[in-house]
Amino acid sequence: MRKYALSATVGLIFIFYLVFAKKQAITPLTVPSLPSNQIQIADNNPPLTQDPPSSTQPTTQPVAQPSSPPPTPTKTPTKTPAPAPTPAPAPKPTGQYKDGQYTGSSADAYFGNVQVAAIISGGKLTDIQFLDYPQDRETSLRISQEALPILKQEAISVQSANVDAVSGATQTSQAFQQSLASALTQAKN
């Protein structure tokens, strides 16, 4: 069983390889303007994919062909190894993201709102556009022109640590004074 499975996978891999090899063989041909001879070679490729052993030959064949111009054959073999991985993601648009432009929600930065759009192409993030940026106020504008601050932010959380004293805004409000006065009155027995 193992033998069959192994040979089957090897065969499959080979077939896949051929498909890619064929693809890559086509692309170089379309780009440069080549003699009709070369185009014929490309046409030969599809049938070759069906026959595994001979498939390796077409890629090498152009090199061997003396009649065709020398630059083109060299191109095909050099490109054979590289395109093998590249075509793989291309046909599958899944990748990490779907292509398109996505607008983010407006986030409340402490100096104003920030809203961006993400541009996805080829399944990858390729650009970020700032749709909203703090510049409504004079002070914010000043900061925007400088580097964006990267100060650490956190939600405050109550601590239970013992401390010698507490720092807070000076309680000079009338309410505070009144409250303190009444407390002191009570404290006086």
Added chain:
Amino acid sequence: MLKFKYRPRELKLNAKLMRQTELIMGMPITVQVLGQKAAEGITAVFDYFRAVDERFSTYKPQSEISRINREEISASQFSKEMKEVLALSEQTKQETGGYFDIRKPDGALDPSGLVKGWAINNAALLLQKQGYKNFFIDAGGDMQTLGQNEQGQPWRVGIRNPFNTSQIIKALRLSGQGIATSGSYERSAHIYNPKRPDDPLDEIVSLTVIGPDVYQADRFATAAFAMGPTGIEFIEKQKNLEGYMINRHGLATQTSGFDRFVI
């Protein structure tokens, strides 16, 4: 017993802590001193604060600042302390781009925003000159620390929760630094945006600044608070100052070196 185990040797004989609170300048002032002559030091500090209050209180009709505001005395008659405070106020105004200004919208001078930190710092220098090495002065939530507390550790200071004054939202260790917090409580008193006095400062509810001394921390906390949400950026740009700012949503922003003080 564990406490003694961790107490440094030098503090063993005179580690007794004295702590006293008095209401001066309209705010509670608490002094904690470690040492054999702690009581004398504490008395000297309170005497000093009372003298400052007599001179700088805008609530006392006969204080020097009140007489200046009534134009009863001319500049040449100002005391040495008054000249110093007015000069420091002008300097601070320059350093903060005009955000710190002791001149109120009605034209009167109210240097209390500067005097508090200045007085705490002077009281600390007074104790230091007399040889005290471990003490803590807290005037209305602004503080100067030196040395260690009773446990032989740096002084532990909490930052008050601006939404629930019985809680703290940060615990810090300080030894030799000053700390000051400006917040919405002060708004009615002397904090406003001098450039736009009518602008409500309700986005930021609390801004704490740690500095090399409480004078630096206090005046920059006051100015940065008046700047609104960008105040923390101003603190970040100052050397030797760290800050922790809380907005009305309970979101805090801290300067890059603040974490080293956090317990």
